Amino acid sequence: MAKNLYQKVWNDHVVRQLDSGQYQLFIALHLIHEVTSPQAFGMLNDKGLSVAYPHRTFATVDHIIPTDDQSRPLADDMAERMIQVLADATEQNNIEFFAPESGSQGIVHVVGPELGLTQPGMTICCGDSHTSTHGAFGCISLGIGTSQVRDVLASQTIAMDPLKVRRIRIEGELSSGVSAKDVILHIIHTLGVNGGVGFAYEYAGSVIENMTMEERMTVCNMSIEGGARCGYINPDETTFEYLKGRERVPQGDAFENEVMKWRSFASDADAQYDDEVIIDAKEIKPTVTWGVTPAQAISIGEVIPDPDLVEGLERNLISDALDYMKLEPNQPIKGTKVDVAFLGSCTNGRLSDFEQVAAVLKGRKVTSSVRAIAVPGSEKVDKAAREKNLHLVFEDAGFEWRKPGCSMCLAMNPDKLIGDETCASSSNRNFIGRQGSPTGRTILMSPLMVAAAAIEGKVADAREVFGLGEL
Amino acid sequence: MKAISKFSGRGVYVEGNDIDTDRIIPARFLKCVTFAELGSSLFYDVRFDEEGNSKGHILDAEQHQGAEILISDVNFGCGSSREHAPQAIQKFGLKAVIADSFAEIFHGNCTTLGIPCVTMEKGAREKLSALVEADPEAEITIDLEGLKIICANNIFDINMKDSAREAFLAATYDPLDNLLAASDEIAAIAAKLGYA
Numbered sequence: 001m002a003k004n005l006y007q008k009v010w011n012d013h014v015v016r017q018l019d020s021g022q023y024q025l026f027i028a029l030h031l032i033h034e035v036t037s038p039q040a041f042g043m044l045n046d047k048g049l050s051v052a053y054p055h056r057t058f059a060t061v062d063h064i065i066p067t068d069d070q071s072r073p074l075a076d077d078m079a080e081r082m083i084q085v086l087a088d089a090t091e092q093n094n095i096e097f098f099a100p101e102s103g104s105q106g107i108v109h110v111v112g113p114e115l116g117l118t119q120p121g122m123t124i125c126c127g128d129s130h131t132s133t134h135g136a137f138g139c140i141s142l143g144i145g146t147s148q149v150r151d152v153l154a155s156q157t158i159a160m161d162p163l164k165v166r167r168i169r170i171e172g173e174l175s176s177g178v179s180a181k182d183v184i185l186h187i188i189h190t191l192g193v194n195g196g197v198g199f200a201y202e203y204a205g206s207v208i209e210n211m212t213m214e215e216r217m218t219v220c221n222m223s224i225e226g227g228a229r230c231g232y233i234n235p236d237e238t239t240f241e242y243l244k245g246r247e248r249v250p251q252g253d254a255f256e257n258e259v260m261k262w263r264s265f266a267s268d269a270d271a272q273y274d275d276e277v278i279i280d281a282k283e284i285k286p287t288v289t290w291g292v293t294p295a296q297a298i299s300i301g302e303v304i305p306d307p308d309l310v311e312g313l314e315r316n317l318i319s320d321a322l323d324y325m326k327l328e329p330n331q332p333i334k335g336t337k338v339d340v341a342f343l344g345s346c347t348n349g350r351l352s353d354f355e356q357v358a359a360v361l362k363g364r365k366v367t368s369s370v371r372a373i374a375v376p377g378s379e380k381v382d383k384a385a386r387e388k389n390l391h392l393v394f395e396d397a398g399f400e401w402r403k404p405g406c407s408m409c410l411a412m413n414p415d416k417l418i419g420d421e422t423c424a425s426s427s428n429r430n431f432i433g434r435q436g437s438p439t440g441r442t443i444l445m446s447p448l449m450v451a452a453a454a455i456e457g458k459v460a461d462a463r464e465v466f467g468l469g470e471l
Numbered sequence: 472m473k474a475i476s477k478f479s480g481r482g483v484y485v486e487g488n489d490i491d492t493d494r495i496i497p498a499r500f501l502k503c504v505t506f507a508e509l510g511s512s513l514f515y516d517v518r519f520d521e522e523g524n525s526k527g528h529i530l531d532a533e534q535h536q537g538a539e540i541l542i543s544d545v546n547f548g549c550g551s552s553r554e555h556a557p558q559a560i561q562k563f564g565l566k567a568v569i570a571d572s573f574a575e576i577f578h579g580n581c582t583t584l585g586i587p588c589v590t591m592e593k594g595a596r597e598k599l600s601a602l603v604e605a606d607p608e609a610e611i612t613i614d615l616e617g618l619k620i621i622c623a624n625n626i627f628d629i630n631m632k633d634s635a636r637e638a639f640l641a642a643t644y645d646p647l648d649n650l651l652a653a654s655d656e657i658a659a660i661a662a663k664l665g666y667a
């Protein structure tokens with residue numbers, strides 16, 4: 001019978017059904033970081049258990065690492081302790097650790113793909129909700145809690161309910177100045193922050209087929225923001241081309257054999273889906289958030305919603321969000337003052353994000369009132385960007401070029417908003433307090449739009465600022 | 472691990488849709504290598520100002536001290552997968568969450584920790600929260616077996632994920648022992664898929 005990718009990968013990895021009705025699923029690749037995983041080693045110790053398949057787990061540090069001075073011991077004692085606990089636990093358990101300055105450290109969802117650890121047809125887990133990123137390669141990739149990290153360490157399996165699959169087809173061609181980030185913000189806005197609960201999202205259609213791997217990762221990254229447990233894209237020539245020659249991928253004939261296997265995971269042409277949504281690419285404009293969830297978004301030409309036009313709890317949600325954001329209904333979002341520009345994160349901290357921005361930044365300056373930082377997603381991204389002298393373009397324009405990490409995406413390191421500053425951010429969450437200040441305000445947008453906001457000092461249309469054609 | 476089928480406690484209603492895990496436990500409190508100290512940081516930024524003074528949040532209201540059942544609205548626990556969120560809820564002293572709906576990772580994390588997440592329709596939830604607000608001493612009994620809530624002579628229908636309900640009733644909500652019992656099958660899959 002015809003199957004979609006989710007069904008094929010699921011069937012491959014199911015160990016058995018449990019009495020509760022859940023299934024026991026084998027996890028092909030397990031990624032861990034310093035915030036959600038060290039506690040799991042403690043849980044294992046308490047139970048006298050050891051790591052069952054240490055070579056299927058890889059560790060990095062990303063959330064708490066400073067992006068200015070990374071010399072050890074870190075200035076923040078607790079941050080130092082968290083790295084050390086992870087370093088010790090991985091050493092004791094024979095788990096490979098991509099330590100700072102190893103050349104491979106970085107945000108876990110940047111590191112997995114760039115090393116080629118992430119491969120089509122895998123089940124992937126990490127104690128981090130944006131594990132959905134890896135779905136770009138045709139994987140079932142799931143964010144899990146710490147107790148499940150413990151389960152994977154101890155058994156290389158998790159207990160899980162099966163998901164339904166919704167195919168989201170984006171058909172047509174994106175207009176110039178519209179990016180992968182706009183596509184996913186548009187999808188979340190259309191289907192809602194909990195529209196995906198119970199589902200895996202399969203992204204398909206000509207727009208997705210024409211995307212590079214890095215763009216596909218941006219889309220899959222934010223699946224969780226739409227409530228979906230995971231998101232994926234069928235592997236194709238773009239996927240194989242990306243993986244070819246990567247460090248942890250077989251080379252030569254062995255690679256060709258892998259490709260044959262990988263190709264077979266793609267959804268069959270007549271596969272069935274539990275639901276399907278079709279989106280016309282022409283409807284997608286540069287999109288920005290105005291509120292405190294990623295679904296509270298509008299296109300750059302629109303005005304901020306009016307709570308008085310809706311009923312019930314929805315009205316409270318809008319008015320509470322506007323109070324927090326200190327924004328007025330019925331005003332254009334364009335022109336909203338910004339204080340900080342953040343370029344980075346597992347959503348948009350890859351080489352192509354910096355290349356794209358560098359290309360428009362040449363000869364332009366960040367306005368003096370804006371604090372702008374560019375944070376590469378990994379040591380490899382940093383190195384590649386430096387080889388192309390991109391860091392100089394950013395520095396000339398007035399950005400600080402930082403060392404890799406999660407940085408201001410969640411501000412567990414010193415990179416934080418201060419007071420009620422407003423940040424134009426290429427990250428994935430605009431929750432209350434997300435960027436480190438309980439009153440800080442986040443406006444999510446694409447890297448191009450962040451650059452435009454940095455130059456103008458306010459939310460701006462990148463197409464106008466950079467002369468990118470059609471509006 | 473013991474079976475959880477029926478228990479009683481007082482309730483507290485924390486209003487709001489899309490209450491995310493950053494709100495439940497702000498990221499700066501994730502700097503820890505154990506979960507032991509998280510209880511006092513639950514909902515920190517909505518409960519306290521920058522100097523640490525109480526903002527008069529409902530969780531800190533005199534009449535709700537000792538409440539064990541948290542009631543909220545739509546899409547509770549969305550966002551980050553941090554288990555710190557349910558850990559903070561549990562360490563604070565809350566034993567169950569009632570909402571319109573839950574984000575999945577949060578729901579799974581709660582289940583493993585033995586915190587039942589039950590869903591309840593809007594009308595019933597509004598009535599239950601009104602009862603709790605009017606009489607904070609009112610005892611709420613959650614019956615997972617019968618899928619009912621009883622409070623002040625009212626009976627409400629509840630729902631929950633079948634697999635979670637089964638696991639609470641059978642005392643298998645922490646799945647690890649069960650998972651480990653299949654080590655031979657796991658090894659066979661690992662070998663078949665070339666992951667051994």
Ligand code: SF4
Pocket residue numbers: 062063107108109128130345346347405406409410427428
């Ligand atoms: S960049 Fe942000 S979203 Fe991504 S892993 Fe780091 S903290 Fe999480």
